[in-house]
Amino acid sequence: MDQYVVFGNPIGHSKSPLIHRLFAEQTGQDLEYATLLAPLDEFSDCARGFFKQGSGGNVTVPFKEEAYRLCDSLTARAQRAGAVNTLSKLADGTLQGDNTDGAGLVRDLTVNAGVELAGKRILILGAGGAVRGVLEPILAHKPQSLVIANRTVEKAEQLAREFDEPGAGGGQRVCLVAGAGGCDHQCHLGEPGRGNAADCR
Template identity: 80%
Template sequence: MDRYVVFGNPIGHSKSPAIHRLFAEQAAQQLEYSTQLAPLDGFSGCAREFFHQGGLGGNVTVPFKEEAYRLCDELTPRAERAGAVNMLSRLADGSVRGDNTDGEGLVRDLMANAGVELAGKRVLLLGAGGAVRGVLEPLLEQEPAALVIANRTVEKAELLAEVFAELGPVSASAFGVLAEPFDVIINATAASLAGDLPPLAASVIAPGRTTCYDMMYGKAPTPFLRWASEHGAAQALDGLGMLVEQAAVAFQYWRGVAVNTAPVLALLRAQLREG
């Protein structure tokens, strides 16, 4: 049986095995996909052992995406630029190839699932951590009119803007100085995990026009999405679709089969509502 895995710590909550099982059923593919709790100080050894034992591919979640980047023998250009990897593949010669499918998953969720146009739009990206690094290149590929990275520590945002400047109109800002409305606002901070909000002025939302997106998801809307809805956002979207879409990118690379994500996302959404 072809074996795949998702590495993380913690990992018991992961929806990846269910997602890939549903993809496999849909595509009539025989495979095994499981979770792997990697030691905090032993991810590389854990991953290498999995591939040594015949594993074909793995997804990587927190806190190992940067360590996975260092593990790889070969990197896609977008993974190299992101400095983080969420998808590992064993090549024919036994070497390990790393990719970052997070940004492609986000763009597919926004554009294909939610009908959001990015070309020529003003996009605000909140945060300057690994999650932002992973999505900047795919977002800039859509040719927005402007992409602003806002962060509490503005120097981190400025550094990212420098690194990605050649790809498009990207700039950095502190939260407090933002006032003009944006077409799309993406929360990539960890604020939702703590029940907090990035310190944004409500004026960044154009009522009835702005789409707000939180990479986090849960049974109830995140604080950021509640705030967005209260201030008239046209759409307030969570990151469940991003999770499904990035998995579909990996599945197609590993198995050579494109899948229909809509029924998988609908099922997961229903399960989430039921708790």
């Protein structure tokens, strides 16, 4: 039986095992999916230990950027994001990293919630690995502006520099702000207790 996990710390709140069990039942796959609490300073060792037998895994806070550095190969979107939320063991035993955060969030907003992102002012709260994965897919929909607000200003500044590009009107598209006013949509991407992964309004 193929074994899969979701790595995180904390991780007990995760609904991923339930979701993947239902997926497996619907698609007729024989697999086991569990949570794996990785020590904060031992993610790489923990992941390597699991992949001696495991087939793949998901990665959540706070390990997405560390997972990026662990991989032997990366998909194009993971390379652009600089963070990984999906690990796959290839046939040769190497690890490939992908980032599905942005594609998933944008699909949920545009298809399931019917939100049009083009021309909108968007505020993202946080500047961690999850945010790195969603910036480019959101910017591809050409919002008027995208504002990053974060407790650690330096991390937000770094992301703004990496992903900033001119908007449709020639102005700055990615910027920093201390408050959250004047935006059409607000998304918090981060830890439990600090908002849900898609706490958008």
